[in-house]
Amino acid sequence: MEMETLIQKRLRELETRNEKAMQGGGANRLAKHKQGGRLTARERLDILLDPGSFVEMDRFVVHRCNNFGMADQRAPGDGVVTGYGRVNGKLIYVSSQDFTVIGGSMSRTQANKICKVMDLALKNGAPFISLNDSGGARIQEGIESLGGYADIFTRNVTSSGVIPQITAILGPCAGGAVYSPSITDFVFMVKNTSYMFVTGPDVIKTVTHEDVTKEDLGGAITHSQRSGVAHFATEDDKHCLLMIRELLGFLPANNLDDAPVLPTTDTPDRIVEGLNNLIPDNPKKPYDMLSVITECVDEGYFLEVHKHYAQNLIVGFARFNGRPVGIVGNQPNVLAGCLNIEASRKGARFIRFCDAFNIPVVSFVDVPGFLPGKDQEWNGIITHGAKLLYAYAEATVPKITVITRKAYGGAYIVMGSKLLRSDVNLAYPTAEIAVMGAEGAVNIIFREQIAKAADPAAERARLIAEYENKFSNPYVSAELGYTDEVIEPAMTRKRIIDALEMLKNKRETNPPKKHGNIPL
Numbered sequence: 001m002e003m004e005t006l007i008q009k010r011l012r013e014l015e016t017r018n019e020k021a022m023q024g025g026g027a028n029r030l031a032k033h034k035q036g037g038r039l040t041a042r043e044r045l046d047i048l049l050d051p052g053s054f055v056e057m058d059r060f061v062v063h064r065c066n067n068f069g070m071a072d073q074r075a076p077g078d079g080v081v082t083g084y085g086r087v088n089g090k091l092i093y094v095s096s097q098d099f100t101v102i103g104g105s106m107s108r109t110q111a112n113k114i115c116k117v118m119d120l121a122l123k124n125g126a127p128f129i130s131l132n133d134s135g136g137a138r139i140q141e142g143i144e145s146l147g148g149y150a151d152i153f154t155r156n157v158t159s160s161g162v163i164p165q166i167t168a169i170l171g172p173c174a175g176g177a178v179y180s181p182s183i184t185d186f187v188f189m190v191k192n193t194s195y196m197f198v199t200g201p202d203v204i205k206t207v208t209h210e211d212v213t214k215e216d217l218g219g220a221i222t223h224s225q226r227s228g229v230a231h232f233a234t235e236d237d238k239h240c241l242l243m244i245r246e247l248l249g250f251l252p253a254n255n256l257d258d259a260p261v262l263p264t265t266d267t268p269d270r271i272v273e274g275l276n277n278l279i280p281d282n283p284k285k286p287y288d289m290l291s292v293i294t295e296c297v298d299e300g301y302f303l304e305v306h307k308h309y310a311q312n313l314i315v316g317f318a319r320f321n322g323r324p325v326g327i328v329g330n331q332p333n334v335l336a337g338c339l340n341i342e343a344s345r346k347g348a349r350f351i352r353f354c355d356a357f358n359i360p361v362v363s364f365v366d367v368p369g370f371l372p373g374k375d376q377e378w379n380g381i382i383t384h385g386a387k388l389l390y391a392y393a394e395a396t397v398p399k400i401t402v403i404t405r406k407a408y409g410g411a412y413i414v415m416g417s418k419l420l421r422s423d424v425n426l427a428y429p430t431a432e433i434a435v436m437g438a439e440g441a442v443n444i445i446f447r448e449q450i451a452k453a454a455d456p457a458a459e460r461a462r463l464i465a466e467y468e469n470k471f472s473n474p475y476v477s478a479e480l481g482y483t484d485e486v487i488e489p490a491m492t493r494k495r496i497i498d499a500l501e502m503l504k505n506k507r508e509t510n511p512p513k514k515h516g517n518i519p520l
């Protein structure tokens with residue numbers, strides 16, 4: 001029998017170690033984990049990344065804790081798989097927690113592994129994707145594990161606005177652990193298997209005596225509809241990971257890079273006849289702004305962000321002539337398209353993301369104003385509405401706005417008006433750009449005249465018609481130069497592409513400062 005050479009022996013050892021690392025927390029824990037429909041940490045990476053592109057780092061790292069029998073519980077990798085790979089050929093850095101190893105809990109060494117790839121992502125200017133599935137701080141390690149979280153939070157903040165950061169919640173995420181995801185740019189959740197909360201149902205029961213399930217308190221539906229913490233609620237792990245790939249397709253690698261332009265089969269000068277008949281004759285009748293968007297963009301493809309949250313404002317990504325844009329649109333179908341607290345926060349965060357990552361913002365406006373009400377005022381619509389205004393005014397990326405119908409008052413100014421440094425403002429002939437709606441205006445300025453009239457109703461109707469005639473159109477604004485062009489709706493796609501092309505080399509900078517003080 002031939003003697004084993006040194007290299008053969010060493011390769012065998014490497015193979016054995018690699019095999020052990022692949023087993024995670026062992027067959028039993030793996031079987032339990034998969035019962036709930038969840039994939040393993042490595043299966044998730046297989047779906048997220050281009051085949052064969054993953055390069056693992058720190059596979060053999062083990063924790064250094066000896067408290068409470070932990071010396072006997074050392075698994076290579078320590079509950080997280082980290083490294084780098086490609087999505088559609090583009091470099092990304094990734095961490096994927098392995099719940100089968102001590103519940104994916106965060107140890108000092110697990111945090112060190114995650115921080116290592118986060119540092120590389122920042123230095124090399126590529127997105128960082130965190131796949132979270134963890135019981136939180138490793139209880140046996142105590143405060144050391146908290147230090148690990150703090151290191152991750154610090155890196156999340158430092159990287160914010162430099163590289164895109166995306167988190168998928170694919171299992172539990174509780175306590176302070178929720179704060180890393182919420183600093184990142186986009187949070188994905190999976191229905192029925194993931195949840196996020198600062199304090200869980202048991203603590204809530206003790207403190208406030210409320211009964212609530214995990215799902216109801218912090219599941220994917222709750223966070224994508226009610227709180228807005230999650231941007232996407234997906235059906236299962238696979239759907240979630242494929243959606244992340246899709247989102248990455250719209251994003252640049254970092255803040256100095258341009259968003260990826262893709263070839264399109266859609267012609268840039270496509271005339272969108274359908275839009276000429278979309279706006280109803282009756283200005284009180286709603287219509288679907290989503291169809292305006294999908295009619296105009298390349299191949300009708302729109303990746304909606306925060307689809308179920310604050311549905312009175314639509315935000316998401318699409319392409320015009322292959323070039324990625326962020327789209328913001330009032331939705332007349334929900335709350336008549338009014339801006340409220342949730343919509344303002346949603347829009348502001350989205351616009352700031354686009355601005356940080358050189359993605360032009362295209363806005364479709366049909367907004368009667370800010371939503372009136374005690375509830376809105378008491379909860380701070382003034383501060384929250386200001387966020388949206390701030391985000392639009394601060395943004396230096398190309399900004400193109402199309403006013404389809406109503407653009408009244410402060411909401412008109414906020415929604416990407418020329419007056420907030422927007423580059424190109426277009427309006428449909430159906431646009432009504434005014435300080436307020438005709439009825440409201442007449443009731444205020446002609447109150448006495450109407451009261452004294454022989455036939456007050458007839459007088460009111462006459463004055464409304466007169467006001468509408470004078471102001472409920474795009475021409476006052478066009479005469480002032482606040483609107484650059486009044487366009488036939490069918491020309492929307494062509495004109496947006498013309499504007500994007502014209503603004504391709506736009507350079508605008510804000511004065512140097514440490515940072516602005518956005519009304520948080």
Ligand code: HXC
Pocket residue numbers: 029101102103104105134135136137138139140146149150172174175176177
């Ligand atoms: C150590 C943990 C752990 C943790 C789970 N495990 N969480 N070990 N530290 N935080 C271990 C379990 O002991 C178990 O080990 C294995 O992981 C799987 O857990 P199960 O409980 O069997 O799984 P499941 O029934 O699915 O329940 C999942 C769970 C539960 C709901 C997450 O494990 C749980 O409540 N864990 C504790 C959560 C928690 O309180 N974390 C600390 C939060 S404070 P065995 O050997 O039996 O398989 C925090 C602060 C962060 O995170 C602050 C940041 C600033």
